[in-house]
Amino acid sequence: MKNMTKTSWATLICMVVLAVFPPYFLLHGQAFYMDLATRLVILGIAAVSLNLILGYGGMVSFGHAAFIGLGAYAVGIPSHHATWGGFDLIASYNGLFQLALAIVIAAVFALITGAISLRTKGVYFIMITMAFSQMAFFLFQSLDVYNGDDGLTIDVRSEFPFINLDSPMQLYGLSYGSLVAAMLLVKTIVNSRFGMVLQGAKDNNERMVTLGYNTYFYRLTAYVISGTMCGYAGFLLGNFTTFISPDMMHWTRSGELMFMVILGGASTALGPILGSSVFILMEEILSSFTIFWHLPFGLMLIGLVLFVRGGLMGLLKGKGK
Amino acid sequence: MDYTLLFVQVLNGLQLGLLLFLVASGLTLVFGILDFVNLAHGSIYMIGAFICASLTFVLGNFLWAVLVALPLTGLVGYAVELLVARRLYDKDHLDHVLGTFGLLLVLDTLAHMIWGPAGITVPLPAWLDGQIELFEGANIPVFRLLIIGTGLAVAAGLFWLVNYTRLGMLIRAGASNRTMVSALGIDIQTLFALVFALGAMLAGLAGMLISPITGATIGMGGQIIITAFVVIIIGGIGSMKGAFIAAVLIGLIDTLGRSFLDSLFELVMSENAAETAAPAVSAMMIYILMAIILAVKPQGLFPPKVR
Amino acid sequence: MTPLLEINGLKKSFGGVIATDDVHLDVIKGEIHAIIGPNGAGKTTLVSQLSGALKPDAGTVLLNGSDITDKPAYARAKLGITRSFQITSLVMGMSVLDNVALAVQARDGHSYRFLKPARKIAHIREEAMLNLAKVGLAKRAHDLTSELSHGEHRQIEIAIALASNAELMLLDEPMAGLGPNESASLVAFLKELKGQRSILLIEHDMDAVFALADRISVLVYGRIIATGLPDEIRSNDAVRHAYLGEE
Known part of the structure; x- marks a missing residue:
């Protein structure tokens, strides 16, 4: 433990706080804080997944919310048919089936859109990922079977053996465990040889290609992993809110995810968690004061870009030097 | 097939395409010269619509309102450039996107505070409100013809500006060669601000023109900006010609898709299936078009010149 | 014996400017083949076509006798071509x-x-x-x-x-921006390497080129105007006129 850096201490503290306080509050009748923490942790998983490609891979995806939506609809649609009939092939409350569906759909969507988007660079990539997510948004908006814009209510949560997602404590436990797993997975990927190439290509693609790396393949693989993780976050979010609508995939949601990653500090392990915490708290506090909370939020975003280098983690590390 | 309906829908598609061009031209102009991605461009489109709506009630006439609202929108664009955009130019595209996303939230919320959540309906003068029967059965609203005429005129004006004027030459020399432009003794800051204000006026004009049809509403900017992005991606970012062709193409495909796809689908599937599939496919059509074009030409139809 | 690298009729133009004009060239195993030429002769463009960063308009590139013209850059690297950059790329x-x-x-x-x-x-x-x-x-x-x-x-x-x-090293002006001492030690280092690797060396530093090269080709306006042993190049009238004469 002696050679732990400041940032690993911070990470440890954050994760302990997240493990201890929400259950404590729930047990003392403060379910509200548990709700907040569950949302934070689930969005944290999405932010961690985005950080893999944005922070470490330099792929500025402005369409990550699409994966959240796809994951959530993978819960909602089978559940909807199981309740109301129709589409027998997928009608089911079975959590394992829904989870598999969420993961496969997110992965396939990532593979197809990634294969096209990654042929482009820079601004094109930003806009194309945005456009593809908006395509998913409009697709679900146009599906009257699933109430289009008005969205779906999930009457029955995903059913798993051993875990009961109707219990806030168990849902939080699953989400928290998933967040830890996601962070470890990203850390492992980043430190592996694969991750070295990914980070090298972010910094200097030409050099990596000249060394013999097919960087397109590396990027696409990372993109699919990230999209799939984010789809999993959507699966959890659907089970948490029990209400899903195309709005979950709107491009402004993707913008919020990006904000979390950059605010917390891209290409750091803890950054996305810090970012999503600040976002959730700010949303909660500001929106309780005023319906115009997007105004201070927007100003903060501008300020973040103009004045804060490296996000909150940058500030933390900067003081250490 | 109903050819009269087809004709009417082609005109509608053309109208949508030209409005898209007005928004996209500003985006592509600003990107081509300033290398700047502006998500808040759609908000200026919205603000143009709101200013014009308010002025219509103050001045009592839509056309006067447009004439006064145009320079006002240009001023808003100039203020945005001065206060925020200017400080972002030398940062990377990620910062542009985040910063202008913040700007978009600020502008949309301000509009919400000033004009309220409901949006404003804009009345047209009587002579613009009617319809013309172009031929038997084809009744076209006069105002739509005005939009098409204005769109074409602005497009022509822009081509003249970009290809035949000194400003256009500077624009084409553009961001790729900032030092050269400065060496010519041009105040680059002023040039950038001018271009930004011009782009704002174009977007604002589009907002004003659509407002009598859809009203001025808070969310209108966020909706059009993505489609405008698709337009400039397909056209090739920075290319005016590309923006024009892509905008008209998308306007036509989107409009025709929405009105005729179900009857096309009914040829190959049951009526029920067609009624479900057609809206879904037509909602995705322009994105599928974008994907296909990019798969063949990753930099769009008219890619910017290398070096 | 097939040369390690063989370039036949390579052509590349940007807009109206011809950067590579019907270039024929080869690198034999173990040799240092230097390419010299005035600024703007198209040396880096040539290297980029060999490394795969740029696609030629016409012509073929053979490595060990097999055609690699259509191979992407990463695949060429896997086959044994490496490149250093004129402008440091790390x-x-x-x-x-x-x-x-x-x-x-x-x-x-x-x-x-x-x-x-x-x-x-x-x-x-x-x-x-x-x-x-x-x-x-x-x-x-x-x-x-x-x-x-x-x-x-x-x-x-x-x-x-x-x-x-890599079997073949494409070195694009490795001495660029180095002081005299640094240059000298790099020359000594490359000399030691001689025979172990094949090198296509692009270089402005004439002392280094004549100290290292087994053969020299002169590239002017995208064309190879002469290829030969260092002494032949030194005494070649066309070269002196086009290039060395300028100094």
């Missing part, structure tokens, strides 16, 4: 050792323990260190690349070229 945000290790890793082949932390794979790190030591940078191995000097960056480029173990 992964600035990583350590010096990481940069070289990435080159070793690139030809290390696949391993099933793909999740193992890359910085803990001993044989890769050791070999990278060895190559850094060869260029005299072992001391700086763990420093951030962006913190090193220009001269040291050039040395890292060489270490990477060595580490990639």
Whole structure:
């Protein structure tokens, strides 16, 4: 433990706080804080997944919310048919089936859109990922079977053996465990040889290609992993809110995810968690004061870009030097 | 097939395409010269619509309102450039996107505070409100013809500006060669601000023109900006010609898709299936078009010149 | 005997400007073949077409007799072509050792323990260190690349070229921006390498070129106007007129 850096201490503290306080509050009748923490942790998983490609891979995806939506609809649609009939092939409350569906759909969507988007660079990539997510948004908006814009209510949560997602404590436990797993997975990927190439290509693609790396393949693989993780976050979010609508995939949601990653500090392990915490708290506090909370939020975003280098983690590390 | 309906829908598609061009031209102009991605461009489109709506009630006439609202929108664009955009130019595209996303939230919320959540309906003068029967059965609203005429005129004006004027030459020399432009003794800051204000006026004009049809509403900017992005991606970012062709193409495909796809689908599937599939496919059509074009030409139809 | 690298009728133009005009050239195994020419002669464009960064308009590139013209850059690297850049091109945000290790890793082949932390794979790190030591940078191995000097960056480029173990090294002005002492030691170093690797050397420093090259080709306005032994080039009238005469 002696050679732990400041940032690993911070990470440890954050994760302990997240493990201890929400259950404590729930047990003392403060379910509200548990709700907040569950949302934070689930969005944290999405932010961690985005950080893999944005922070470490330099792929500025402005369409990550699409994966959240796809994951959530993978819960909602089978559940909807199981309740109301129709589409027998997928009608089911079975959590394992829904989870598999969420993961496969997110992965396939990532593979197809990634294969096209990654042929482009820079601004094109930003806009194309945005456009593809908006395509998913409009697709679900146009599906009257699933109430289009008005969205779906999930009457029955995903059913798993051993875990009961109707219990806030168990849902939080699953989400928290998933967040830890996601962070470890990203850390492992980043430190592996694969991750070295990914980070090298972010910094200097030409050099990596000249060394013999097919960087397109590396990027696409990372993109699919990230999209799939984010789809999993959507699966959890659907089970948490029990209400899903195309709005979950709107491009402004993707913008919020990006904000979390950059605010917390891209290409750091803890950054996305810090970012999503600040976002959730700010949303909660500001929106309780005023319906115009997007105004201070927007100003903060501008300020973040103009004045804060490296996000909150940058500030933390900067003081250490 | 109903050819009269087809004709009417082609005109509608053309109208949508030209409005898209007005928004996209500003985006592509600003990107081509300033290398700047502006998500808040759609908000200026919205603000143009709101200013014009308010002025219509103050001045009592839509056309006067447009004439006064145009320079006002240009001023808003100039203020945005001065206060925020200017400080972002030398940062990377990620910062542009985040910063202008913040700007978009600020502008949309301000509009919400000033004009309220409901949006404003804009009345047209009587002579613009009617319809013309172009031929038997084809009744076209006069105002739509005005939009098409204005769109074409602005497009022509822009081509003249970009290809035949000194400003256009500077624009084409553009961001790729900032030092050269400065060496010519041009105040680059002023040039950038001018271009930004011009782009704002174009977007604002589009907002004003659509407002009598859809009203001025808070969310209108966020909706059009993505489609405008698709337009400039397909056209090739920075290319005016590309923006024009892509905008008209998308306007036509989107409009025709929405009105005729179900009857096309009914040829190959049951009526029920067609009624479900057609809206879904037509909602995705322009994105599928974008994907296909990019798969063949990753930099769009008219890619910017290398070096 | 087939030459290691063979270029036939290579052509490339940008807009109306012809950058590579019907170039025929070869590199024999073990030789240093230098290309000289005035600024704007199209030397870097030529290298880029050989490394695969640019696609030629016409002509073929053969490596060991097999056609690689349509192969992408990463595939050519796998086949044994490495390139150094005229303008230093390194992964600035990583350590010096990481940069070289990435080159070793690139030809290390696949391993099933793909999740193992890359910085803990001993044989890769050791070999990278060895190559850094060869260029005299072992001391700086763990420093951030962006913190090193220009001269040291050039040395890292060489270490990477060595580490990639490529048969053919395309060195694009390796002496650019080096002081006289640094240049001299780099020349001595490349001399030692002679015979072990084949090198296509683009260089402005005439002393270095004549000290190192087995053969020299002169590129002017995208065309090869002469190829020959150093002495032949020195005494070639056309060359003197077109190029050496300018100095």
